[in-house]
Amino acid sequence: MMRGGRIGFGAMQLPTSPSSVAVLRRAVGLGVPLIDTAYLYGGGAKLR
Numbered sequence: 517m518m519r520g521g522r523i524g525f526g527a528m529q530l531p532t533s534p535s536s537v538a539v540l541r542r543a544v545g546l547g548v549p550l551i552d553t554a555y556l557y558g559g560g561a562k563l564r
Contacts, residue, residue, distance in 0.1 A: 524550035 525543045530536045540551060 521549040523548055524552050526552050528553060528555055 525540070525548045527536075527540065530539065543551065
């Protein structure tokens with residue numbers, strides 16, 4: 517059985533920049549266990 521945490525960070529549209537790296541490092545430092553980089557959402561259609 518696979519288990520996941522309750523907290524994740526959606527990074528799909530995070531630009532490639534030093535400030536984005538800082539944001540990701542901060543999230544990991546705060547204990548966020550999942551960084552979601554999937555580009556599969558079709559403009560948010562699957563989230564509606």
